[in-house]
Amino acid sequence: GTVAYVLIELAFWAVAFPFASTIYYNTAGHWPDVFNDATDRATVVGFIFAGANIARLAVPLRLGASIALAPWVDENILSRGSNSTEE
DSSP states (O other): OHHHHHHHHHHHHHHHHHHHHHHHHHHHSSOOOTTTOHHHHHHHHHHHHHHHHHHGGGHHHHHHHHHHHHHHHIIIIIHHHHHHHHO
16 A cells, blocks of 8 residues: 555656646746756745645545555555566
């Protein structure tokens, strides 16, 4: 279950940054320069922070997705590692 939850969280954050960058692009009219411009970086982090606070409402859904994904993770990720040593 823990591995499934980590995968769900990684997927969430992998979507959060591009989503926040797209929102920034639509509001500011240019893509954020998070490496060279502190204002752009702070704005994108602010969008992610705001989105994460809204996403807290979806924590039960993320936990449910993790529970639903747990059997698949066990069969396709965790069990494959242990089966390879038995062969």
